[in-house]
Amino acid sequence: MAPKPAAANGAFVTEDSIDYRVLYEEERARCQEATRSRAGLETANARLEAALAASQKELRQAQTRLDKARAEIDEEMEIAKSVQAGLLPGELPEFVNLKTADTYIPTGKVGGDLYDITITPTQKVAILIFDVSGHGIPAALIAAMAKMLFAHYIEKLESPSVVFSEVNKRLCSFINTDHYLTAFLGILDPIRNRMVYARAGHVRPLVYRAATGEVDTLGAKGFFIGHSALIDIAEYTEESVTLSPGDKVLFYTDGLTEGSNASHDFYGVDRLRGAVERNGALEPQDFLDAVLEDQTKFRNGHPLRDDFSMLCIETSSAEWVLRESGFTADDQPRMLMASTYVDIDHVCSVVLRGLDDNGYSDADIKRAKICVFEMLMNAIEHGNRNDPAKRAVVLYTISPDELKVSVVDEGEGFDYEHLPNPLAPENLLKDHGRGVFIIREYMDEVQFNSKGNRMLVVKRHHGGADHGI
Amino acid sequence: MEFKLSLTGSFGKIEMIGQFWEHGDFAAFEKAIEDCLGQGLTIAVVDLSRLTFVSSQGLGRLVRAYSKMREAGGELALLSPLGSVRETIEIAGFADFMNIYNSEAELAEALG
Incomplete structure (x- = not known):
């Protein structure tokens, strides 16, 4: 039998003979290798454990920072909600021949709905409702800014379309985001019960005619307000409506008609119109409550996606005031x-x-x-x-x-x-x-x-x- | 409005500052008259130089105070009414029965 080379030391052994020295050396080498590996492993383990501990610590610190940041955001959101609530009128002014009522339905998020009824320097009644796109603090900030601008221009100007143009110009220069707002502004002469109005992409208010029980809509052409892409083409037309004693106008934001049921069907303008027809003879606050009930019944527990507002005015005759x-x-x-x-x-x-x-x-x-x-x-x-x-x-x-x-x-x-x-x-x-x-x-x-x-x-x-x- | 009452010397001086028409001010004025009488001062001088508005009810309270001082054997005089206050007092005929002095000097001379 030919000898064949054995292990690393170059010793030759036959198949029948065992070179224990070689075996020993091989075993020793393996042991040394194993020892080295184990030590390395332990070192690696230690390093890994240290790294893990450091990561866990970092994670805990990050979690703490996150919790703190979340708490701060929550707190800021609460403040924003409170600021927004403060921008809504606490109590609507009282009028000789005008009844008013309002309802705001929040969704828990900060929204951009605002409305107001104010008296102009010439003793007319300004009815404003608007809705900023989106939610959260940006929408609330824009709403607050818009409210101030509207108040300023309504005080100075009595043409709703001119007010919209001025507010649009100002807001476009302030808002550098994709936010915009829809709005409706009516200026009512309480003696003649004639309302001049403009609409900036807002949902059309509904008019309940007391004499016939019919429902009209108030439409006028106009773009959104505050969207810089529209600044050069934004134009607002102005129209007017004469109201008779007992007539109601329902101003609202689209969260009302966009409330949906479990099948994702919208409540919609047609159902709203029906609710207005059925309940138009009620007192203004009862009327709003009835509309709200109708929408709530339709949603059947399906949550609201958007907050919404409703504002109602009901006119009565100013004849006795004039006569006397x-x-x-x-x-x-x-x-x-x-x-x-x-x-x-x-x-x-x-x-x-x-x-x-x-x-x-x-x-x-x-x-x-x-x-x-x-x-x-x-x-x-x-x-x-x-x-x-x-x-x-x-x-x-x-x-x-x-x-x-x-x-x-x-x-x-x-x-x-x-x-x-x-x-x-x-x-x-x-x-x-x-x-x-x-x-x-x-x-x-x-x-x-x-x-x-x-x-x-x-x-x-x-x-x-x-x-x- | 604001009242300043000084009870020194031979008369009590009540200075009216602001507008005289609220019921609370009427009560304060009556209290000032009572204080004058309580101090044994039989002359009350109402300084109107810093009064900017008086209502008809305010005029009535001046007349009531005048009657009260008279009943106590004393006097109530007005000092330096100006502008619309003076005009209103004149329209109400106060000059016919009440002493109205145009200045401190005139008052001092009249009261000796």
């Missing part, structure tokens, strides 16, 4: 209301500002203040007997030539024909009875209605220097 006031609709008087002493201050300041704007002298303004004040005081204290539920309705017109003010109260009237003369010796030391006398001294005309619950005064303005005071 001594004005006609053609006079286009402005209307104010007072029920308490606080209101007196407001009415006086509005009227006096009007006089100032029309160039009346400081002395004439002060004289007018005494008269308007006394008229309101009479109406609230003597007419309405300090009942805050009763109103004194103030209608007035101011031109550079003439101030005309009418105050109608809800009292029984008084005998204006037999007012004692406070300058008579027997009345000089009385502590009452001078109000109407002073008004008569200051004004050019003082008239009462037959019931005696309305006083109308006229002061003609000749301009020029102050006379004496």
